[in-house]
Amino acid sequence: MQGLVAVLPAVLGLLLAWVLFYGLGRVLLQLPSALHEGTIWHTASPEVP
Amino acid sequence: MTRNLRNASAPGALELLELAVHELRQAPPAAWASYGAGTLPFVLAFLYFWTDMSRSSDAWARCAGGAFVLACAFVWMKLWQAVFCWRLRAQLAGRTVPRLTGRQWLGATLAQAAWQPARLILLPLALLMALPFGWVLAFFENLTVLGVEPESDVRGLGRRAARLAGLWPGQNHLALGILSLLAPLVALNLVAAFVLVPAWLRMLFGLESEFTRSWWAYLNTTFVAACGAGTFLGLDPLLKAFYVLRCFRGESLRSGEDLRVELRRAAPAGLSGSIPLLLFALLGASPLNAAQVGAAGADRSALVQPAELDRAIDQVLQRREFEWRLPREAPPANVRPEGFLAGLVDDVANTLRRWGETLGRWARAVFEALRDLAEKLGRRLFGSGRIEADAPSTEGWAGPLRGLAWLFLAAVACGLAIFAGRIWRRRRRPSMVASAEVTAVPDLTDESVAADELPEDEWLRLAREQVAQGALRLALRALYLASLAHVARREWVTLAKYKSNRDYERELQRRARERPDVLSAFGENVTVFDRSWYGLHEVSTETLARLEANLERIRAC
Numbered sequence: 001m002q003g004l005v006a007v008l009p010a011v012l013g014l015l016l017a018w019v020l021f022y023g024l025g026r027v028l029l030q031l032p033s034a035l036h037e038g039t040i041w042h043t044a045s046p047e048v049p
Numbered sequence: 050m051t052r053n054l055r056n057a058s059a060p061g062a063l064e065l066l067e068l069a070v071h072e073l074r075q076a077p078p079a080a081w082a083s084y085g086a087g088t089l090p091f092v093l094a095f096l097y098f099w100t101d102m103s104r105s106s107d108a109w110a111r112c113a114g115g116a117f118v119l120a121c122a123f124v125w126m127k128l129w130q131a132v133f134c135w136r137l138r139a140q141l142a143g144r145t146v147p148r149l150t151g152r153q154w155l156g157a158t159l160a161q162a163a164w165q166p167a168r169l170i171l172l173p174l175a176l177l178m179a180l181p182f183g184w185v186l187a188f189f190e191n192l193t194v195l196g197v198e199p200e201s202d203v204r205g206l207g208r209r210a211a212r213l214a215g216l217w218p219g220q221n222h223l224a225l226g227i228l229s230l231l232a233p234l235v236a237l238n239l240v241a242a243f244v245l246v247p248a249w250l251r252m253l254f255g256l257e258s259e260f261t262r263s264w265w266a267y268l269n270t271t272f273v274a275a276c277g278a279g280t281f282l283g284l285d286p287l288l289k290a291f292y293v294l295r296c297f298r299g300e301s302l303r304s305g306e307d308l309r310v311e312l313r314r315a316a317p318a319g320l321s322g323s324i325p326l327l328l329f330a331l332l333g334a335s336p337l338n339a340a341q342v343g344a345a346g347a348d349r350s351a352l353v354q355p356a357e358l359d360r361a362i363d364q365v366l367q368r369r370e371f372e373w374r375l376p377r378e379a380p381p382a383n384v385r386p387e388g389f390l391a392g393l394v395d396d397v398a399n400t401l402r403r404w405g406e407t408l409g410r411w412a413r414a415v416f417e418a419l420r421d422l423a424e425k426l427g428r429r430l431f432g433s434g435r436i437e438a439d440a441p442s443t444e445g446w447a448g449p450l451r452g453l454a455w456l457f458l459a460a461v462a463c464g465l466a467i468f469a470g471r472i473w474r475r476r477r478r479p480s481m482v483a484s485a486e487v488t489a490v491p492d493l494t495d496e497s498v499a500a501d502e503l504p505e506d507e508w509l510r511l512a513r514e515q516v517a518q519g520a521l522r523l524a525l526r527a528l529y530l531a532s533l534a535h536v537a538r539r540e541w542v543t544l545a546k547y548k549s550n551r552d553y554e555r556e557l558q559r560r561a562r563e564r565p566d567v568l569s570a571f572g573e574n575v576t577v578f579d580r581s582w583y584g585l586h587e588v589s590t591e592t593l594a595r596l597e598a599n600l601e602r603i604r605a606c
């Protein structure tokens with residue numbers, strides 16, 4: 001029981017980190033590919049052929 | 050402890066940052082290895098995750114798995130950063146680093162896994178609210194600093210970290226302000242490096258990359274993430290060292306450990322016995338008599354002689370790197386000659402004399418090194434006993450060796466002089482290379498042959514040769530290339546490998562539209578050539594004559 005009390009916060013912490021990094025991954029997935037690849041700036045600028 | 054006393058003992062933010070830099074420079078390789086072992090895998094995993102999520106086509110399927118690996122790498126990083134801070138604290142306290150037990154590893158891992166993930170959400174929130182950011186960051190950094198403690202449990206660790214985070218808020222915020230000003234500079238340096246390195250690679254080795262082709266290649270999110278990760282790697286050790294120092298000073302308010310460390314450092318090995326006496330004297334617990342102080346002073350003077358110390362200080366102060374500290378003083382009037390020219394001559398003479406002295410010193414050092422080498426070789430070859438037996442003295446043996454060394458030096462000098470002379474002669478002599486104009490004959494069967502490889506007359510000569518050899522098809526191509534070379538010379542078309550015959554025809558129609566004869570003659574040549582070269586039409590002497598006649602028509606215009 002004592003061991004479980006010691007391990008439980010660590011497991012919860014790991015789960016929290018997992019959820020937060022998963023959220024970051026989802027945000028990155030939601031962003032358009034043109035932004036990730038930088039091509040969005042090509043179309044925004046008239047100088048680029 | 051009262052608030053006044055605490056504030057009085059608060060070290061300044063700049064002082065603490067300087068000390069942090071000093072501690073990092075003094076940090077043993079094992080400490081840096083601990084930091085790298087934890088942080089580099091996380092940073093690499095983070096960049097991989099970022100790139101994967103932003104580029105891969107099936108990233109959706111890997112998001113959860115990648116996030117789990119990243120979470121594990123995060124806990125791993127925090128554990129090793131705690132070990133890094135622990136080693137820094139040991140260095141600060143001047144104690145050896147004991148080996149961590151399995152229980153300590155487990156305790157540290159559980160504590161870091163329990164506390165640190167919360168920073169991922171609390172730090173951005175605190176940053177949004179701006180005001181509590183300094184305290185929240187200090188709390189989590191303190192958790193890292195105190196993470197590897199034999200007796201700490203998860204709750205106790207949190208309480209200690211919170212207590213130390215509340216100490217000296219002004220110092221904490223000022224240091225964070227300085228570091229936040231430093232961060233954009235580090236990022237800017239990284240961006241400059243990322244921009245310059247590909248440019249240099251292209252300049253020096255001709256290596257082309259996405260970044261050298263277009264500046265727009267830099268404007269992607271992976272590049273931004275890489276710069277952010279690099280900035281983090283550059284500044285995070287300094288942040289850790291700063292909080293190590295803060296925790297050390299903060300805990301010393303109760304334990305007095307900083308005083309013990311200062312005293313240990315102040316005491317040289319030979320004076321370790323006099324330190325307790327000094328302590329008693331400072332605390333007023335025991336009166337020291339003059340004899341004891343005198344004995345301690347005698348011991349100290351036995352270690353460093355004043356004259357020797359003065360000489361060492363003078364030598365150090367004469368180095369160029371310390372000259373800027375000294376005031377600029379004009380030489381005494383009687384030393385420097387009057388007048389600009391006389392002063393110039395005097396300065397040049399002095400400079401030459403100094404150079405001569407330096408060269409002489411170097412030559413002496415080289416000579417002595419060679420002599421030592423020759424002596425060592427002699428001893429190895431003939432044995433020390435024999436040398437001593439044969440030679441009446443060292444001087445007697447060193448004489449021939451000295452001669453040998455001079456001979457060797459003279460040979461080296463002669464070699465260098467001959468080498469320099471040859472280079473000099475080669476530079477002066479204008480290189481006369483007999484050359485004759487050689488014209489390479491293009492292979493007419495090669496599809497990549499271009500019209501600009503020969504002038505039009507050479508193409509015509511080649512066509513006649515091919516006719517004489519019976520190769521009418523190749524003669525046709527040579528004639529066509531002659532006509533193409535001619536219109537290119539008249540600047541009616543611009544030759545390029547990617548252009549087709551029809552492209553040339555259209556270009557000619559644009560540029561030579563006032564010459565209908567040229568257009569019709571060239572157009573006919575293109576048609577005839579395409580039919581026979583790319584098609585199945587026979588090439589006869591009449592066809593060639595027609596092509597040549599068209600070329601003459603073009604030339605006549």
